[in-house]
Amino acid sequence: MKFSLLIISLMVVFSLFSCHRGKGEETTPTSGEAIAVTDQAGEITISREQFESMNMEVGDPASMMFSDLVSANGYIMASPTGCAKISTLISGRVKQIYFSTGDFVNSGQTLFSLEGHEIILLQQSYAEAFHRLKLLKADYDRVQMLFNEKIAAQKDFLKAESEYRIAQAEVEGLRARLKMIYIDPLVVENGGIVPVLSVKSPISGTITRQQLVLGQNLEPFESAMEVVNAAKLRLKLELFEKSISDLEAGQQVIFSTPDRPDRKFVAKLTHIGKAVSPEARTVECFAEIKGDDKKLFLDNMYVECSVVTLERKAMAVPEEALIKEHERDYVLVLTEEKSDQMTFRQIPVQTGSTRQGYTEILDENITSILIKGVYNLWSGE
Numbered sequence: 001m002k003f004s005l006l007i008i009s010l011m012v013v014f015s016l017f018s019c020h021r022g023k024g025e026e027t028t029p030t031s032g033e034a035i036a037v038t039d040q041a042g043e044i045t046i047s048r049e050q051f052e053s054m055n056m057e058v059g060d061p062a063s064m065m066f067s068d069l070v071s072a073n074g075y076i077m078a079s080p081t082g083c084a085k086i087s088t089l090i091s092g093r094v095k096q097i098y099f100s101t102g103d104f105v106n107s108g109q110t111l112f113s114l115e116g117h118e119i120i121l122l123q124q125s126y127a128e129a130f131h132r133l134k135l136l137k138a139d140y141d142r143v144q145m146l147f148n149e150k151i152a153a154q155k156d157f158l159k160a161e162s163e164y165r166i167a168q169a170e171v172e173g174l175r176a177r178l179k180m181i182y183i184d185p186l187v188v189e190n191g192g193i194v195p196v197l198s199v200k201s202p203i204s205g206t207i208t209r210q211q212l213v214l215g216q217n218l219e220p221f222e223s224a225m226e227v228v229n230a231a232k233l234r235l236k237l238e239l240f241e242k243s244i245s246d247l248e249a250g251q252q253v254i255f256s257t258p259d260r261p262d263r264k265f266v267a268k269l270t271h272i273g274k275a276v277s278p279e280a281r282t283v284e285c286f287a288e289i290k291g292d293d294k295k296l297f298l299d300n301m302y303v304e305c306s307v308v309t310l311e312r313k314a315m316a317v318p319e320e321a322l323i324k325e326h327e328r329d330y331v332l333v334l335t336e337e338k339s340d341q342m343t344f345r346q347i348p349v350q351t352g353s354t355r356q357g358y359t360e361i362l363d364e365n366i367t368s369i370l371i372k373g374v375y376n377l378w379s380g381e
Contacts, residue, residue, distance in 0.1 A: 043335065044377065045343045056373030058334050061315035061361050066353045067308045070246060072237045074255055074305040076289075076297040082232025083299070084203045086225035089180055092116035092197055094216045099207055099225075107204045111225055112212055114197040119181075123188045126174040130189055133167040140164035205229035208299055233294045235267045235287040237305055241276045244283050246309040248272075253287040255305040266290050269307060316358040321371040322351065331361075332377065334368040344370055344377075 077083075092114030099111055143160040146152035175185045183194050209226040218224060235253060253267040267287035276283055287305075289297075297303075323330040329351045336343040352360030370377065 043343055043345045044332065045341055046377065047341050048339070051342055051373075054373050054376050056377070057371055058368055059317075059371045060367045060369065061317050062358075063313055064316045064355070064358055064360075066312055066314045066316070066355055066360055068246075068310040068353070069254075069306040070239065070243045070309055072239045072243075072285075072305045072307065074238070074253075074303045075236045076233055076299060076301040076303060077236045078228045078299055079232045079234050082203070082205070082229040084201065084205070084227045085223045086111060086199065086201065086227065087221050087223050088114060088197070088199055088218055089177070089220055090114075090116075090118050090122065090197065091217065091219050092119055094212050094214055094218060095196055097210075097212050097214065099210070101207050101210045103207050105201045105204065105207060105227060107201060109201050110198040111201055111207075112199050114199065114218060115195060116197075119183075119197050120193060120195065122174070122177060122181075123183065123193050126171070126178060126185065127188050127191070129167060129171045129174055130185075133164075133171045136160075136164040136167045199224075201227050203227055203229055228299045230294055230297075233289060233297055233299065234270075235289055235303070235305065237269075237285045237287060237307070238277075238280065238282040239285055239307070241281055241283055243307075244272065247285065247307060248309075252308040253305055254308065255303045257301065257303055261304070265293050265296075265303075314352065314360045315364075316355075316360050317369055318371050319354060319357055319359050321369055321374055322349075322359060323374060329359075331366070332370040332374060333366065334370065 093116050094112060095115045096113045097111075098113075099105055105111065140160045140163075143152050143157050147154065147157035178185050178188065182198055182200055187194060205227040206229075207225055208228045210224075212218070212224050235255060237253070239247070247269065249269055249272060251269045253269055254264050255267060256262070256264050267289045269285065269287045271286040273284040317331065321331055323332070323346065328348055330346050330348050332344040333347050334342060335345045347366070349366065350362040352362055354360070
């Protein structure tokens with residue numbers, strides 16, 4: 001019984017001593033230990049040795065350029081004059097294919113050739129109409145001369161003129177059709193027949209799609225190839241309608257590809273759409289890609305974009321200088337500096353945009369901020 005009472009008494013004494021020491025003494029932090037909160041005002045004191053060993057740094061907010069950005073989805077697309085879908089105006093069978101996907105072609109270069117009955121029949125029709133026109137022209141000139149001399153009746157003159165004008169229109173129409181399929185009408189007028197039709201590229205560029213095989217029958221207006229001029233690629237943006245009021249032609253567009261988000265490219269906003277998509281509630285806009293960067297992209301490639309709507313100067317601190325607590329931002333400001341210790345106070349601040357690792361500070365006249373080593377300091381509280 002006496003032994004048990006002795007143990008209980010010793011425990012009470014140690015407990016009282018411990019409470020008294022906790023209220024009346026403050027331990028001095030040693031090198032390698034963390035900080036100590038000295039009062040309830042949010043002040044933190046550390047030794048100068050700790051400040052230096054943890055590579056801390058005190059500084060003032062620095063002036064930086066900040067931008068207001070509007071995010072958007074984007075696609076690399078060729079302009080209307082930089083993309084061509086190749087088809088033919090007359091049916092035929094594919095005889096030769098000269099290029100494939102990925103090949104570069106010049107404007108006017110033959111892509112593939114066709115052969116078929118309709119190609120020959122069109123030339124025959126032109127030859128017949130051309131020579132018939134020559135006869136009708138001679139007859140028209142003869143009747144006109146007689147009519148002018150009051151020998152031929154007006155009815156005969158009008159009939160000859162009508163037949164001549166109709167034949168003339170037929171020849172002109174057939175001549176235009178031959179030119180559209182790149183057959184020289186002079187060859188046909190001189191008795192020649194071109195058995196093979198050459199389909200040419202209307203623009204210079206790279207073939208992005210080719211769906212032909214030898215012997216395939218190609219119908220009129222059926223798309224056979226697609227050519228894209230990389231020099232005329234541009235950026236198509238889809239922006240939500242609520243952001244349109246902030247947009248102006250000439251604003252800078254920063255974009256990147258999903259596989260390389262760290263590499264930024266620049267474009268200039270050139271066209272702002274005037275209609276809202278009823279499904280997505282977005283407006284279609286276009287931007288011109290700067291420099292030679294166009295060569296790095298492919299037609300219909302998806303990119304992530306941001307339109308810079310406003311640029312301004314503001315005071316900022318590194319993101320690591322901020323303490324986020326209870327949905328507010330704080331900084332540690334140096335309030336007292338002695339030879340052997342330094343005291344910091346936690347101060348709430350209003351923050352704005354963040355760019356390249358720096359956050360805008362909206363409060364004025366805040367200096368001597370702990371801008372490096374805050375994490376080690378705060379995590380040791």
